[in-house]
Amino acid sequence: MTPQPLVAVDGLSVAFPAGPGPEAGSHPTAGLVRAVDDLSFTLRPGAALGIVGESGSGKSTAAYALLGLHRGTGAHVTGSVRVAGHDVQAADDAALRRLRGGTAAMVFQDPLSSLDPYRAVGDQIAEVHRLHHRGASRRAARARAAEVLDRVGIPDAARRARLRPHEFSGGMRQRALIAMALACAPRLLVADEPTTALDVTVQDQILGLLRELREENGMGLILVTHDLGVAADSVDELLVMKDGRAVEHGPVRDVLGAPREPYSRELLAAVPRITERRQRPAGADADGEVLLEATALRREFGRGKQTVTAVEGTSLTVRAGETVGIVGESGSGKTTLGRMLVRLLEPTGGELYYRGRSIGGLKERELRAFRSELQMVFQDPVSSLNPRRSIGESIADPLRAAGKLGEAQIVGRVRELLERVGLDPAAYHRYPHEFSGGQRQRVGIARALAPEPKLIVCDEPVSALDVTTQAQVVRLLGELQRDLGIALVFIAHDLAVVRQVSDRLVVMRGGRIVEEGPADDVYERPRHAYTQALLAAVPTLERPATTAGHGPAA
The missing domain is CATH 3.40.50.300 (P-loop containing nucleotide triphosphate hydrolases)
Structure with a gap:
């Protein structure tokens, strides 16, 4: 039967x-x-x-x-x-509570917003277990929480169960959500x-x-x-x-x-293929002017025995008009390095030069002269845009800060930028929540373009987008680079996307660069075992x- x-x-x-x-x-x-x-x-x-x-x-x-x-x-x-066998539509609230977690469980997309920031991860999992096992003691529920955390690969699960979500990496938070879903063996x-x-x-x-x-x-x-x-x-x-x-x-x-x-x-x-090579813009100069040079950059967080080194002894150059891709696992230091390159984070040590001038130690007032030329596109456009201000006002901010244009010129420039990134100029007065994820990312790109930068650091700009929207954003960045001669630092965990856009590839692990070279060479002839492992883990449609x-x- x-x-x-x-x-x-x-x-x-x-x-x-x-x-x-x-x-x-x-x-x-x-x-x-x-x-x-x-x-x-x-x-x-x-x-x-x-x-x-x-x-x-x-x-x-x-x-x-x-x-x-x-x-x-x-x-x-x-x-x-x-x-x-349960009719979800006809079920009352009590029956739905029994169904959720006990019979069926859900793992949500954003673990940080799905977990209570004020409570230990283990306590949140234990609560689910006790809800569906009324006779379970607190000790038994905590033991079950540690058990499922260990099952999903959280190291030292009993200790980490006492930590709060912000003390977990992104991958560990996602594992914790899966552990919570598994607490009652759905x-x-x-x-x-x-x-x-x-x-x-x-x-x-x-x-x-x-x-x-x-x-x-x-x-x-x-x-x-x-x-x-x-x-x-x-x-x-x-x-x-x-x-x-x-x-x-x-x-x-x-x-x-x-x-x-x-x-x-x-x-x-x-769908981006990892075998697809980058098409360099016509006339691009592989030996162009060095825009940005980092020498032995270092960044530490915390104090005393709690000090954690996120980036250690990293050196990197970015030339005019080229794209440098940076890949590596969560916690490898990619984003920390990207933020230091545009001085959103101050280096703990090392040197940072822009067009030959040292900017690593400049105070904020001295740094303002360089802000217009070094911009960043953030991973999450929702959190990087003010929900209470229209997108037009957000894009106009760097133009107003520069103080070189009148109000009418600023509005006109913003409308031009909206059109340049494929949005309706009439959307000037709309708010971020009125746009899709791909459209919000385009708004972030328009804001980065507003002060006419020479270099843009893109931190996971397409990670949360579907494949067609992802392809549109990648195509847009390529067009902007070709038309405006902008240099890009492209940080991403999707190695297929990175290959499509990168001239050079940097592979990071544990805060250090373990391999660097022309993108095609690294993809086709990786030397380091870690790079080989990254490439082997890429899912493919051919499987x-x-x-x-x-x-x-x-």
């Missing part, structure tokens, strides 16, 4: 109030925006389903509906959702972009952990991701979504190997065609 599906979704639709406006009428719920439209699929016990698509395709919205997380939000949910794990901000080696470890859990416990997995390489290596079936609807659904080998739908083919075409699946077919 065919076993009962672990998950059965039939005709699921999720709509949100459009809010007041000409298209919605005067009442906030007069108009509805459909985020998920008539979605149906099933998942057998122990199987794994990947849900992929661009930002706004409805992936996460569908995943949240599996655990009834839209209840109380104003969302209009119709259709049938059954998990382990039959279903829903993982929403669980590896988005992780470097390739930690990503590989997390995906390996999920495979082990499926094999050991027969746990079902629904993996929401924009990374098709991750999906190729982790699931049995793939569901491709666009505008809230399923456009293709089938075995992962078939969908990735011979997609039927044009949209699926577009997604595949946008489904050459290896057996990791679990039963969905």
Whole structure:
């Protein structure tokens, strides 16, 4: 007999109030925006389903509906959702609480915002265990927390269970979220972009952990991701979504190997390949002027016995018009180095020169003359933009600080910049929350371009973007570099993206540079064992065609 599906979704639709406006009428719920439209699929016990698509395709919205997380939000949910035989739509609040964590658990995309910053990680996991095991003592719950933290690869788990989230690295926080989800041995794990901000080696470890859990416990997995390489290596079936609807659904080998739908083919075409070489802009000079030179840079955090060295003895040069890619695991010192290069962090030691002049020791007042020429694009555009100010005002800030243009000229310049990065100039008065992730990243690029810099440090500028938006941002940076002659320092954990944009590659580990050279040489003939390990951990779309699946077919 065919076993009962672990998950059965039939005709699921999720709509949100459009809010007041000409298209919605005067009442906030007069108009509805459909985020998920008539979605149906099933998942057998122990199987794994990947849900992929661009930002706004409805992936996460569908995943949240599996655990009834839209209840109380104003969302209009119709259709049938059954998990382990439980009707999620008909369940009361008490039944939903029993379902969440006990039968089905969720790993959210952003672990820092999903964990309570004021409480120890172990206490938060223990709370979940006690909620579903009423007779468990505090000691038993804490022991279970340490056990699952150890299971997901947290070193010295008993001690680290007493630490708070900010004392964990990004990869460790994601592992802690998975540990919390596993505390009650759920039959279903829903993982929403669980590896988005992780470097390739930690990503590989997390995906390996999920495979082990499926094999050991027969746990079902629904993996929401924009990374098709991750999906190729982790699931049995793939569901491709666009505008809230399923456009293709089938075995992962078939969908990735011979997609039927044009949209699926577009997604595949946008995936960066690690074998794809950088196309240098015409007329680019490999021996251009040295813009920035760092010599034996060092940065320490903390005091006394608590001192941690984030960057140690690092030397680097950046020439006009070139792109230097910096890769390495979380905690390797990439971001710390990038912030020191533009003097957002003061070096503890070493020298920093811009066009031959030492700027490493300059005070803020003396440094202002260089601020316009050294800019940065941050990883998270949400936290780097003021939510209470329009994007036009945020972009205008560096222009006003320079004091060289009148107000009308500043507004005109901002509108030109918006158009230059592919946004509507009329969006000047809109706020950050009104834009998608890719659009907000374009706003961050426009702000960095405002003072006409010579060098921009890009810190993980595409890590949270879907493959098509990612390709658009990478293409935009290439066009800007070609047209404006800007030098880029491109920090990222996605080695395929870094290869597409980099002339030279720097590999960091433990705060030091372990390998450096022309990008093609490093990618094709890596000398250091660590570089070889990084490249070996990169997920590829080719794996489904050459290896057996990791679990039963969905």
